[in-house]
Structure formats: C-alpha cells, structure tokens
Amino acid sequence: MTALTPNRIIFNTAKKVYEGELSKSEGINMLVGELNINKGSAQMIIVQIFPKLLDGEQFTRTLSVDLFNSFLKFILEDYGEDRLRNSLSALKMHIDYIKEKGDAKITLRKIYQGYLDSLKTGGTSSLQDEIEQSEIVNQLKDKTKNELASELENSENDTSEKVTINHKSYKRNNKIIALIKILRNFECQICGKYILKKDGLKYVEAAHIIPKHKQGNEHPKNILLLCPNHHKEFDLGNREVINHTEKEIEFKLNGVRYLISLEI
C-alpha cells in the first residue's frame, strides 16, 4: 500500500470529524501529533474550513493554495460533483471576501476557475451563471408581473452584454433567464416540478431549444424551464421537433408528444 500524503491525511482526519467518527478535539490532536501542524491551524481546518467547504458556506480563514487544491481534488474523488459544486460556491465567497480585504489571491482564483471549468454544466448555465441568476431573482422578486414582463421586453431589445441592477453589473443573458424563471414560476414545463432549496428559493433549469453553439439565444421562445431529469432527457433523449413558433413548441421526446407554450 502506498503511503498517504500529508494533505490526504489532513483531509481524511477532517472528514472523520465531519462525519462524526472522531470528535473535534481528537481530530485536532491527531493533526498536531502526527503531522506536527500547529494547534491553531488544525483547529481552523477541522472546525471552520472543512465543514464550510463541504456545506457551501462562507469561511474567512485561509489555507495554502496547495492544500486548497488537494482538498478540492479529494472532495471530487470522495464526494462527487455535487459536493464539489458546494465547495466551489464556498470558495467563491471566500475569494470575494479576501478580495474585499484587498488581498486577492490570484492563484487561488485560478484553481477555483480550473475546477469550475472541469464541472460538466449540462449544456446551459455554469455554476457562476446559476449564482448570478439567483442574485438577480433576489433583486427583482418584489416587482409585479407587469413590471417584470416589461423588464424582460426591454432586456430582449437591449444589445449590450452587461446590465446593471441596483449598482451591480450582471450578464444580460442571466437577467433574461432570471426573469423567465420568475414569470414562469420556476416550474418544469413538462412535469410542473421544481427543487426547493434550503434558502427557500426554487430551483429549475433553463434549457435552450436551439443550443447556444448553434446560435440559439436567451429569448422566451428559445428557453424551456425544465427540472434536472427532464433537462437531461431533453438534451440526451431522442428529440423530434414537430413545430416551433414564437408562441409554442411541439415535440416528441423518447416517443412522448408534448405541446408547450413559450409565451410569458
């Protein structure tokens, strides 16, 4: 058997504490005793950084870039892509936090971007876009349906890449998708389902009928809101479009026929 690297031992110890196999003080003592890590750092890893990374929450203390890199690799290996997504969202908040403090760690941002790029995005939005869309939803949630519909129309006619909402700049495409999600109630347009997130917001995905790489754009007539299952079926299943207009789309997906309104 090959010996574990120090980074793997740190990770495994923090993991045992996270999963309740070791108490916090047992974990901290193991790191201090076996790897000669100072107690403050051991505590910071076990109590703050490891659990917050896995749970997707902001942390303020920082690790060496090398240790972060190993942690992300091991999270992907041991827990899979969903947990890596959580960790990247925690890391993004952390990077923003240290950037705000005037201490941007360029290399840390690089490894964040590298892992973000490595995630398969299901053909629509990257994690970054998802985060941006949720922020926009939050900014717009108090507007009336009429106000939202006219915002959507304005955004469609706009040709700029970026838009500003409450002094913050966003991709215009993300604003359009956020508006479509609100106006269509965040429901899968095939089965009516959505995922309820722990923050109380609903999660649904936006599928491009004509894919982006074939010049499909963000416009209500080209966007279907789908739950993750139907999104994958739409992208990977046997799809046959029978009719597609401004107002509706009729298609067969794995032999089942659907007629779905694309109006707002």
Ligand SMILES: [Zn+2]
């Ligand atoms: Zn569905």
